[in-house]
Amino acid sequence: xxxxxxxxxxxxxxxxxxxxxxxxxxxxxxxxxxxxxxxxxxxxxxxxxxxxxxxxxxxxxxxxxxxxxxxxxxxxxxxxxxxxxxxxxxxxxxxxxxxxxxxxxxxxxxxxxxxxxxxxxxxxxxxxxxxxxxxxxxxxxxxxxxxxxxxxxxxxxxxxxxxxxxxxxxxxxxxxxxxxxxxxxxxxxxxxxxxxxxxxxxxxxxxxxxxxxxxxxxxxxxxxxxxxxxxxxxxxxxxxxxxxxxxxxxxxxxxxxxxxxxxxxxxxxxxxxxxxxxxxxxxxxxxxxxxxxxxxxxxxxxxxxxxxxxxxxxxxxxxxxxxxxxxxxxxxxxxxxxxxxxxxxxxxxxxxxxxxxxxxxxxxxxxxxxxxxxxxxxxxxxxxxxxxxxxxxxxxxxxxxxxxxxxxxx
Numbered sequence: 001x002x003x004x005x006x007x008x009x010x011x012x013x014x015x016x017x018x019x020x021x022x023x024x025x026x027x028x029x030x031x032x033x034x035x036x037x038x039x040x041x042x043x044x045x046x047x048x049x050x051x052x053x054x055x056x057x058x059x060x061x062x063x064x065x066x067x068x069x070x071x072x073x074x075x076x077x078x079x080x081x082x083x084x085x086x087x088x089x090x091x092x093x094x095x096x097x098x099x100x101x102x103x104x105x106x107x108x109x110x111x112x113x114x115x116x117x118x119x120x121x122x123x124x125x126x127x128x129x130x131x132x133x134x135x136x137x138x139x140x141x142x143x144x145x146x147x148x149x150x151x152x153x154x155x156x157x158x159x160x161x162x163x164x165x166x167x168x169x170x171x172x173x174x175x176x177x178x179x180x181x182x183x184x185x186x187x188x189x190x191x192x193x194x195x196x197x198x199x200x201x202x203x204x205x206x207x208x209x210x211x212x213x214x215x216x217x218x219x220x221x222x223x224x225x226x227x228x229x230x231x232x233x234x235x236x237x238x239x240x241x242x243x244x245x246x247x248x249x250x251x252x253x254x255x256x257x258x259x260x261x262x263x264x265x266x267x268x269x270x271x272x273x274x275x276x277x278x279x280x281x282x283x284x285x286x287x288x289x290x291x292x293x294x295x296x297x298x299x300x301x302x303x304x305x306x307x308x309x310x311x312x313x314x315x316x317x318x319x320x321x322x323x324x325x326x327x328x329x330x331x332x333x334x335x336x337x338x339x340x341x342x343x344x345x346x347x348x349x350x351x352x353x354x355x356x357x358x359x360x361x362x363x364x365x366x367x368x369x370x371x372x373x374x375x376x377x378x379x380x381x382x383x384x385x386x387x388x389x390x391x392x393x394x395x396x397x398x399x400x401x402x403x404x405x406x407x408x409x410x
Contacts, residue, residue, distance in 0.1 A: 001025060005048050006224045007134075008056040008142060008158075009125055013038040016159065020220040021047065027225055032218060041132035053136040056223050057125055057233070059143035059163060060173040062117045063089060066110040081112045089116060097122050099233045103169060113169045115141060115233060122238060137240040139233040143171040145223035152195040152212075153186070157202060158219040164196070176204050183209050257348075261327050263290065326350045329357055329381075329403050336375040342368040346396075357401045362394045369397045380404055 001023055008018040017035035022028060035043060067084055071077040078100055082093045089096065101113040122139075129136050146154045146165035155164040164172040164182075174182060183206040186196075195210045196202075199217050234240050267290045288301045301309075329350075337343065347360040363369060366388055376383045376399070386398035 003030065003051045004224070005044065005051045005053050006056065006220055007041075007044065007053065007136075008220055008223070009038065009058075009128065010159075011058050011061050011121070013124075013128070017041065018158075018220045019044055019047075020218065020224055021051065022221075022224055024052075027221075029218075029221060032220065038128045041128055041134060045133050048134045048136075053134060053138075054224075054227065055125070055129065055136045055139045056142040056145060056220070056227075057139055058161070058173065059141040059171050060161060061121055062115050062141045062233070064115050064141065064144070064169060064171050065113075066106065066169050067112040067114070068109050069112045077112050078114075081114055082116070085116065091118060095119060097236075097238065099231070099235050101169065101231045103230075106169075115231075117233070122233065126234075126238070135240075137232075137234060137242075138229060140223075140227055140231065141171065141233070142219075142223055143173055144231065145227035147222070147226045149197055152197050154197045154199070155202065156199040156217075156219045156222055162202065163219070176202075179204050179206055179209075257330065261330050265327050265331075266290065326352070326357075329355070329401070332379050332381060332403065333357060333376070333401065336372065336379045336381070339375050340368055340372040343372050355402055357399075359399045359401065360396070361399065362391070362396050364394060366395055369395070369399075373399070376401060 003021055003023050006020045006022070010016060014037045017038060017040065018032075019035065020032040021030040023030060031047075035041065063085075065085060065088075067081055069077045069081050069084060071080060078098075081100075082096070082098050086093055095118060096116050097119040099115045099117075101115075103113045105111045125139065142158065143163040143165055146156065146163060148154070148165060148168055153164055153166045155162055157163075161173055161175060164174075166172065166186075172182065172185075187208060195212060196205075198211055198213050199215075199222055200219070201213075201216075202211060205211055267287060292301060337345070342365070343361050343363050345359055345361045347358075349358045350356070351358065361369075361372075369385060369388055373383045373385050380403070382402045382404045384400040386400065388395050388397035390396075
């Protein structure tokens with residue numbers, strides 16, 4: 001079961017950063033802590049490498065709005081909504097970024113639910129994470145991760161601000177000296193809205209408000225247990241693309257070599273098959289076409305020299321020219337390598353006289369070398385695992401790999 005790293009950023013670079021790690025599907029906290037400012041986010045880089053990352057940002061920097069916008073399509077509604085808020089927002093619409101919720105029409109006829117914030121602020125948060133090499137696809141206003149309770153509101157104090165969630169799409173973020181104004185707003189309409197479920201001690205509460213204190217919890221733990229992926233500030237131009245894993249990048253070249261080996265093998269076998277027929281012209285055309293497909297940068301190809309050119313290409317990837325032994329061995333080698341992606345091959349050389357592949361590789365732990373050895377042996381290969389050396393953060397080791405059937409023939 002995976003783990004998630006939750007980070008709560010501040011508005012300014014000097015603001016304190018809160019973080020927490022917990023197992024997905026469980027409320028138990030694995031680790032938590034605070035950083036003095038955004039410059040120290042690099043302390044979380046390693047923790048983020050193997051975990052999903054969810055980032056919360058101050059709701060005080062985000063205006064949460066619900067509107068009734070004329071229009072028959074979501075596209076038209078979302079284009080018009082920002083300009084309907086021009087009189088309510090302090091900044092120009094062009095300086096703001098608008099993120100939209102997929103929430104359906106509410107009982108009071110509202111059909112557009114959005115969050116507005118300064119584009120520069122959102123870019124700053126993303127830059128902090130990028131500078132720390134922390135990959136994050138989800139960013140949520142913190143108060144939007146408070147639980148929603150029927151006929152009451154929920155509140156928690158974080159740093160110097162009180163965060164409050166009144167409804168699915170109605171939030172408040174304020175300082176303690178604003179309680180009198182907040183009480184007036186809460187007393188409007190339904191009387192049941194006076195009850196506040198508080199997860200942390202609150203002071204200076206007006207008498208007209210009823211406070212019910214719940215077991216005290218870390219604010220970030222409350223967010224981590226109640227957030228929803230139905231809304232994400234990182235959308236539109238700020239949507240984050242899937243990151244290709246380091247493992248995938250490391251094995252692209254292996255897949256390329258394996259694919260090239262298959263193409264070359266088809267060429268050689270195709271040549272032998274067609275030489276038994278009287279269709280010499282078709283044979284030559286097919287050979288040339290396949291060679292150009294494998295090596296598109298080649299401009300001029302002569303059938304008479306293709307075999308020597310193929311041998312030279314194989315020599316460039318470390319063989320001795322004995323393609324008949326190297327290619328089948330490489331084909332058997334590739335699935336085993338793919339099954340242990342933690343091993344990162346550095347060099348791959350073929351000894352034609354001994355029909356042996358020698359591979360130098362690195363990994364983060366000694367156990368992966370033994371794991372790859374077992375996988376290679378299951379593939380019918382004979383493996384000699386060389387010494388492993390610790391080189392800083394990585395372990396370096398070597399393999400000598402031969403086909404068991406070739407030993408019997410020798």
